[in-house]
Amino acid sequence: MNHFGWRAWPWLILAVWAFLALFGARLAIDPNQIDLQAILRPPGAADWFGADALGRPVAARLIAGAGTAFHVAFSVILISAILGSLLGAMAAWRGGWLDRLLSLLVDLLMAFPGILLAIALASILGPGLNNLVIALSVVGWVGYARLARAQILSLKTSEHVLAAKALGVGEGVIVLRHLLPLAAAPLLVEATFGVASVVVAEAGLSFLGLGMQPPDASWGSMIRDGARYMLVAPHLVAAPGLAIFIVVLAVNIVGDRLRDAWDPRHR
Numbered sequence: 001m002n003h004f005g006w007r008a009w010p011w012l013i014l015a016v017w018a019f020l021a022l023f024g025a026r027l028a029i030d031p032n033q034i035d036l037q038a039i040l041r042p043p044g045a046a047d048w049f050g051a052d053a054l055g056r057p058v059a060a061r062l063i064a065g066a067g068t069a070f071h072v073a074f075s076v077i078l079i080s081a082i083l084g085s086l087l088g089a090m091a092a093w094r095g096g097w098l099d100r101l102l103s104l105l106v107d108l109l110m111a112f113p114g115i116l117l118a119i120a121l122a123s124i125l126g127p128g129l130n131n132l133v134i135a136l137s138v139v140g141w142v143g144y145a146r147l148a149r150a151q152i153l154s155l156k157t158s159e160h161v162l163a164a165k166a167l168g169v170g171e172g173v174i175v176l177r178h179l180l181p182l183a184a185a186p187l188l189v190e191a192t193f194g195v196a197s198v199v200v201a202e203a204g205l206s207f208l209g210l211g212m213q214p215p216d217a218s219w220g221s222m223i224r225d226g227a228r229y230m231l232v233a234p235h236l237v238a239a240p241g242l243a244i245f246i247v248v249l250a251v252n253i254v255g256d257r258l259r260d261a262w263d264p265r266h267r
Contacts, residue, residue, distance in 0.1 A: 010257075013250035020063050021070030029060040032215045040233045050235050052226065058239050064217035065240060069247070072133055072211075073198040079137040081191050084144025089175050089183070091145070092152035102149070106142050114139045115201060122210040132211045136201055140194060147190055151183035185262040192255035196248045203244055219244050 035055035043050040049058035091102035109117070121135035155161065156179065164174050205211045206220030214221070219240040226236025 010250035010253040013246055014254065017066055017070060017247055017250075021067040024063040024067055027063065029057065029063065031060040031064040031217050032056060033060075040229060040236075042233065043235050049239050050233070052222075052236055053229060053233075058222075058235065061217040061222060062219075062239060062243055065219040065222060065243070066247075068129070068206075068212050068216070068218045069199050069202055069244075072129065072136070072202040073195045075133045076136040076140055076198045077191050077194050079133070080140035080194065081144050081187060083137070084141035084146075085148040085180060085183075085187055087141070088145035088148030088150075089152045089180055092149040093156060093171060093175050093179070099149070102145060106146050109139070109142045110146075115204065118201060118205065119208065119210065122205055127210050127213055129212055132202065132205055135205075136198055140198070143190060143194070144187060147186055148180070148183055151186060152179050155179050155182055189255055189259045189262065192251060192258055196251040196255070199244065199248055199251070203240075 033056060035051065038047075038051040038055040038057075040053060041047065041051040041055070043058075047057065047059070049062065051057055052061070087102060091099045118135045118139045121138055122132055125131035125135060152175070161174060161178055164178055169178075202211055203218070203220030203223070206218040207224045209221075209224070212218035212221055222240040223237050226233065226240075229236055
């Protein structure tokens with residue numbers, strides 16, 4: 001039982017994160033409620049996470065920040081995975097100039113540090129959650145395209161694909177029904193690790209003022225706002241920092257377990 005509980009804790013963390021992100025707005029809390037009597041109130045028995053420099057409850061803002069991170073992470077992963085997988089699969093299937101063009105584009109984008117490119121794109125598009133999703137998606141599809149291309153290249157000569165071609169099945173149907181489902185496992189593992197990367201990237205861009213704008217909450221903007229009060233109210237930085245750490249750790253552990261479970265060498 002103890003072993004099961006230890007093994008299950010990352011899934012529990014992700015379940016709590018998803019629950020707070022999806023239903024946190026329905027809780028009887030207001031992350032933007034200002035209480036001048038509670039300015040920089042430290043954590044205590046009545047309020048486990050204290051209050052920030054405007055007297056707003058840190059706990060409520062952590063829940064709102066969980067929703068921000070969840071929305072950005074899964075929006076970016078959904079867009080990046082679909083776009084990258086389709087481009088990589090079609091390039092590998094068609095070959096020729098399309099494959100060379102995609103490989104060149106992937107190499108060019110991977111030559112730049114992803115976070116710096118995301119910062120540049122977010123700066124051009126302007127601050128805001130939707131622009132942040134676009135910037136991170138433009139950067140994020142590259143890994144999925146490269147992985148999908150490698151998987152399709154190894155599968156396109158398999159017998160069932162050759163049989164489908166002999167029967168006159170269209171290229172789009174072959175890619176969508178006969179190739180991509182077989183490449184789904186490594187792509188899902190890549191997506192799992194991608195969630196952790198996007199959570200960190202969203203926090204970093206929000207810290208720089210390129211993500212969620214005040215008064216709405218983000219874990220990154222909470223760290224930025226609390227940094228100036230580190231000496232008198234360290235909980236303003238510790239709480240969102242710990243939230244990022246726990247979520248990213250849980251996602252990475254789940255990704256490792258999925259990779260081991262789906263890798264035939266570990267069976």
